[in-house]
Amino acid sequence: MQANFLRRLIFDEKSRSLLIQTLVIGLFASLIYLIAQQTAYNLEKRGISSGFDFLHVAAGYDISIRLIPFTSEDTHLRAYFVGLLNTLMIAVCGCFLATIIGFLVGVIRLSSNWLFRNIAYVYVEFTRNVPVLVQIILYYSILLHLPKIKQAIVLFDNFYLTNRGLYSPQPIFKDGFSIVIWSLVIAIAISFFLKRFLKNKQESTGKQYPIFLINSAIIIFTPIIFYYIMGMPLEFDSPVLKGFNFKGGMVIRPEFLGMLFGLSIYTAAFISETVRSGIISVSKGQREASQALGLKSNLIMRLIIIPQALRVIIPPLTSQYLNLTKNSSLGIAIGYADLVHGFGGISLNQTGRAIEIMLIVMLTYLTISLTISFFMNIYNKSVQFKGNA
């Protein structure tokens, strides 16, 4: 019995591989355990305290770029969330802008116009081959050389461009503005159902409707009508130069703009190549066949080329989004208060908890990246071939 069991472990392929896998996992786990043990031992030996209790201690510093209120009396945990939101903000804005620029440039590179095509080519080759950190610092330095606060450039009367950022009026919502918002939501819902209705009708009768125009009109005009019905419940608080700085209004800081330009212009170059390869990957016969069917060229692009190109574009696009998100940690170079700069930098220094904080920061980036991958994979599935192709 005993001998039989041992024999199986050695000679039976399935049992043998199970044994080896168990051993490898066990070894790996004990290695992790050893490292953790050794670290704890070394920390204690050197009299360095450790643990996560510091998260509930007052941070003691201020952050000026923030989406939620934060004062020096708030905890390091809250500083973490301020940094996390700033990271997400730059990631979302950056991905959005990079996608738009990337698609435009990708299409322009395939254009038949020699000048446009080559301008796009030079742009792609230049930005792709210069490190993103250098570009971020370049854009930030340019922004720093905008006029000083007292010599602000005035745009449209109420916007001020200075090297401390772009100051703009801040909307103040009064009673009744929520109704305008709700009317917008309802308008979007209506246009959604209308689209399905008209699509069905088109399929049964063959008659085409200008769906896009109708829906745009609904979405734009409904809130405007309600805005006037409710008696214009919106005011603007304009920035005014008082003392050292502008008071009131909103401001977009040069640190944010520098990051946004640097990350999106850099990543857009990669995205444009992805888009270009996606469009090229659709075989020429598809275009010729649709022309033979008498489709107009914009419909060919929208209905035939793009859906097939997306299958090729989405997977590398996902990895560009991940790159951009991770590159946002370069904010530290120009003082953009992202996760690494605030929590991973200032909090780390105030508390000295390097290992704990770096663990938290790493796990956070891991979570963000996996979340992006998860949703992009869902989207990727939805654009793949369905049925038996």
Add this chain to the structure above:
Amino acid sequence: MTKIKSLFVSLVLTLGLSSAFAGTLDTVKDRGKLMCGSNTGLAGFGNPNDAGVWEGIDVDVCRAVAAAVFGDSTAVEFVPTTSKVRFTVLQSGEIDMLSRNTTWTLSRDVDLGLEFVGVNYYDGQGFMVNKSLGVSSAMELDGASVCIQVGTTTEMNLADFFKANSMSYESVPVETNSEADAAYTAGRCDVYTTDASGLYASRAGYPDPSAHVVLPEIISKEPLGPAVRGNDSEWADVVRWSLNAMIIGEELGINSGNVEAMKGSKNPEVLRLLGVEAGYGAQLGLSDDWAANILTQVGNYSESFEKHIGPNTPINIQRGLNALYSDGGILYAPPFR
């Protein structure tokens, strides 16, 4: 770069470095040179000169320790550290001592497992503004944009000061001294705040130093001094008394020019300091002429101060608090006996 370094240091901490557990003095002697953590570059305090040789009053403390241990003040390798990684670099054993305009505070002394061995410069946080703003007091800074170096005690002081005086400000965090200078001179911020010594040092490097004024308010106590790891009191004593020897040298009027002559002095404390009366070096694990070596090769505290940051240098700082207690300052070393 700093990030990479701090990660690397975490790794070193993780894997453990055996050398840190042997007595630091023995480790240093075996190695034949001192590893000293310095600033990445702060004029007058720790900065490489045109020839690449490190200079400054913080650097002189390291040189004094090297002179005491090896009898050779050049047996030092300087490791430039940012404000962010300095403690981790020390804790991990990469350097033997940190002499880098670092404020002695309770939590650094206790929680970070360090030991501050003395004060080589009594500093305080100040504000610098452009004269054209017409500001004469820090109380007029409501609403200003303030450039601040991250990872320092100055951030907390700044937050407290503005809060206590119910003023608002926009903090513009920057990573290093030079970035702060760039942001401040470009007008990204109205005010640059850091230790007053740092403000003087920065100002000396501006195209027109006289256009900038350091405001009279000093909003914090910043005793700057060298630090070592907290688990080695033998080594802490060596560093502490190397610094004290420079201060006592000034008290007793011993400088780099008259050490040999002073060996014939009648003052017993001079004789003990210079090792004419034997036995004091051995208590520290050093040779008897350790303090004489410091004073010959590095000089006393006053010499170091005047050479690097005194009124005759571009930094132009008065002795002030850093004068000897007998001259109206608070510089005071325990007796040498």
